[in-house]
Amino acid sequence: MEGIVTKSTGSWYEIILTDKQKISARLKGILRLDESDTTNPIAVGDKVLIEKVEQDFVIAQVLPRHNYIIRQSPKHEKARQVIASNIDQAILVATVGSPRTSSGFIDRFLLTAEAYHIPTIIVFNKCDNLSKKEEKLLENMIEMYGKIGYKLLQTSATEKKNLDQFQQLLQDKTSLLAGHSGVGKSSLINSIQPKLKLKTQAVSSFSGKGMHTTTFAEMHALDFGGNIIDTPGIREFGISGFKPEEVSHYFIEMLPFLAHCKFHNCLHENEPECAVKQAVIDGKIDEERFGSYLVLLADVQQARKHWE
Ligand SMILES: Nc1nc2c(ncn2[C@@H]2O[C@H](COP(=O)(O)OP(=O)(O)OP(=O)(O)O)[C@@H](O)[C@H]2O)c(=O)[nH]1
Numbered sequence: 413m414e415g416i417v418t419k420s421t422g423s424w425y426e427i428i429l430t431d432k433q434k435i436s437a438r439l440k441g442i443l444r445l446d447e448s449d450t451t452n453p454i455a456v457g458d459k460v461l462i463e464k465v466e467q468d469f470v471i472a473q474v475l476p477r478h479n480y481i482i483r484q485s486p487k488h489e490k491a492r493q494v495i496a497s498n499i500d501q502a503i504l505v506a507t508v509g510s511p512r513t514s515s516g517f518i519d520r521f522l523l524t525a526e527a528y529h530i531p532t533i534i535v536f537n538k539c540d541n542l543s544k545k546e547e548k549l550l551e552n553m554i555e556m557y558g559k560i561g562y563k564l565l566q567t568s569a570t571e572k573k574n575l576d577q578f579q580q581l582l583q584d585k586t587s588l589l590a591g592h593s594g595v596g597k598s599s600l601i602n603s604i605q606p607k608l609k610l611k612t613q614a615v616s617s618f619s620g621k622g623m624h625t626t627t628f629a630e631m632h633a634l635d636f637g638g639n640i641i642d643t644p645g646i647r648e649f650g651i652s653g654f655k656p657e658e659v660s661h662y663f664i665e666m667l668p669f670l671a672h673c674k675f676h677n678c679l680h681e682n683e684p685e686c687a688v689k690q691a692v693i694d695g696k697i698d699e700e701r702f703g704s705y706l707v708l709l710a711d712v713q714q715a716r717k718h719w720e
Pocket residue numbers: 537538539540541567568569570571592593594595596597598599600611612613614615622623624625626627643644645646
């Protein structure tokens with residue numbers, strides 16, 4: 413029997429079989445995967461082969477992943493966890509109010525998603541009741557990411573703003589919903605499919621941060637077609653396996669300039685005749701994005717020191 417993992421708690425798995433039957437299964441012995449540097453052998457979205465052993469269902473095999481996205485523990489350099497696999501697109505939910513998503517966080521996500529070839533849409537949620545300052549911030553972000561070519565949407569789950577467009581984005585695709593705790597991922601899903609009744613919780617009035625309400629990634633089938641994967645709020649995405657010279661390849665607005673740097677392995681830091689730095693000076697690449705690039709490059713270099 414073949415099925416897709418819709419939820420993983422680490423000890424057991426919820427699976428939907430090809431005939432739509434929902435079952436719970438556990439792992440058969442120790443499964444070995446190629447990506448053995450991750451802490452979870454099976455993730456939401458994995459296609460698996462199921463066997464029946466007496467009364468129990470067991471996962472006998474994980475079929476090859478078409479793609480996947482990884483989160484990284486900020487504390488443990490080597491603790492990498494696959495959040496989900498076999499996805500058509502990622503929807504990064506961001507907010508300029510409370511909690512605030514920084515462009516640095518967005519850039520880190522985009523870097524990861526580009527590296528794994530996962531198309532990303534940025535949804536700015538909580539676009540209601542914004543202060544003048546927050547509106548300005550939103551405007552700047554929309555301009556910056558729009559210019560690069562990313563698809564963007566402004567929503568409000570509570571004020572029901574642009575939910576039709578949100579639904580259209582999801583139609584007939586398997587989408588991963590990611591973002592910090594408290595940005596409204598579960599609320600957005602409830603707003604287009606209320607019967608799911610996903611748990612949501614107000615952000616802390618003390619810290620302005622989310623309460624980590626969703627604790628396990630879970631895939632939900634959408635009545636209008638498609639699947640959506642709700643995920644727990646994320647602090648950081650894994651970039652530890654990257655090579656320094658790769659980082660600029662995933663800042664997609666840098667691509668047209670890379671071939672024009674004097675050195676083919678230019679890192680666009682202090683090298684002479686660097687076409688990327690020139691493009692920043694000429695206003696063709698956003699300074700803030702270039703700043704993010706340098707931060708992420710340094711992170712990748714730092715992570716390599718730990719790994720080697
Ligand atoms: N003003 C406003 N509040 C919203 C909006 N969307 C969600 N909220 C509120 O934000 C809080 C957090 O929403 P959740 O849906 O639990 O956030 P989440 O991203 O799922 O958080 P985690 O599960 O912890 O990762 C709740 O109190 C929601 O009612 C919105 O568009 N506008």
